[in-house]
Amino acid sequence: xxxxxxxxxxxxxxxxxxxxxxxxxxxxxxxxxxxxxxxxxxxxxxxxxxxxxxxxxxxxxxxxxxxxxxxxxxxxxxxxxxxxxxxxxxxxxxxxxxxxxxxx
Amino acid sequence: xxxxxxxxxxxxxxxxxxxxxxxxxxxxxxxxxxxxxxxxxxxxxxxxxxxxxxxxxxxxxxxxxxxxxxxxxxxxxxxxxxxxxxxxxxxxxxxxxxxxxxxx
DNA sequence: TCTTCATGCAACCATAAGGTTACTTATACT
DNA sequence: AGTATAAGTAACCTTATGGTTGCATGAAGA
Numbered sequence: 001x002x003x004x005x006x007x008x009x010x011x012x013x014x015x016x017x018x019x020x021x022x023x024x025x026x027x028x029x030x031x032x033x034x035x036x037x038x039x040x041x042x043x044x045x046x047x048x049x050x051x052x053x054x055x056x057x058x059x060x061x062x063x064x065x066x067x068x069x070x071x072x073x074x075x076x077x078x079x080x081x082x083x084x085x086x087x088x089x090x091x092x093x094x095x096x097x098x099x100x101x102x103x104x
Numbered sequence: 105x106x107x108x109x110x111x112x113x114x115x116x117x118x119x120x121x122x123x124x125x126x127x128x129x130x131x132x133x134x135x136x137x138x139x140x141x142x143x144x145x146x147x148x149x150x151x152x153x154x155x156x157x158x159x160x161x162x163x164x165x166x167x168x169x170x171x172x173x174x175x176x177x178x179x180x181x182x183x184x185x186x187x188x189x190x191x192x193x194x195x196x197x198x199x200x201x202x203x204x205x206x207x208x
Numbered sequence: 209t210c211t212t213c214a215t216g217c218a219a220c221c222a223t224a225a226g227g228t229t230a231c232t233t234a235t236a237c238t
Numbered sequence: 239a240g241t242a243t244a245a246g247t248a249a250c251c252t253t254a255t256g257g258t259t260g261c262a263t264g265a266a267g268a
Contacts (some may be wrong), residue, residue: 025129084214084265095207103199188235188244
């Protein structure tokens with residue numbers, strides 16, 4: 001993607017607000033976004049370990065995978081298979097202008 | 105409330121993010137916020153009429169009242185009884201800084 | 209190749225959420 | 239006072255949601 005294209009993408013893309021707000025409504029998913037916003041890429045395995053150990057979350061890998069698919073539907077997360085691993089990337093584009101009309 | 109108190113309130117209040125994101129997750133509630141952000145005060149009756157007529161929503165007054173109580177839990181809405189009517193007021197304070205950490 | 213490790217997928221379960229209907233209460237108008 | 243109007247309350251129904259368990263798949267290392 002060129003710089004120009006990214007500008008267009010950023011400015012004119014129309015996101016699915018339903019999907020975005022739904023994705024944000026769950027505290028575990030917000031925690032996942034917090035984790036992702038702190039690093040570039042994280043594998044599902046790594047993320048699972050972090051959530052369970054660092055954040056004392058009692059949750060299974062499968063449950064986290066489900067949350068990720070909800071986040072992917074909202075395009076807040078991108079994922080890519082790298083060998084054995086699934087690498088997850090945070091995308092905050094959909095969050096820009098999300099509250100426009102209510103705030104500012 | 106004095107001007108100084110409002111500053112403190114605005115800057116240091118810690119909102120219940122769970123309640124806020126939950127409140128925002130439903131499209132009908134977001135439509136209600138849209139309506140409210142366009143006027144200062146609206147009665148429940150008036151709001152019901154607007155949602156049904158102007159927005160072609162098939163919904164009962166009771167359902168709307170339920171949505172309002174969710175919005176009140178998130179403190180996105182304040183209400184006040186004025187005689188026969190319930191007057192509803194929008195409060196966007198909880199929305200400020202809501203996405204901080206993810207955007208900007 | 210054989211095993212291990214990270215993931216994918218499907219069925220199932222309990223509870224939360226959005227909605228309705230029906231009835232009560234309370235203010236306002238005649 | 240009597241009636242109409244706006245709102246409050248509660249029981250109930252259906253579906254969405256977050257979670258689990260169990261098993262299949264596919265890449266890596268010994």
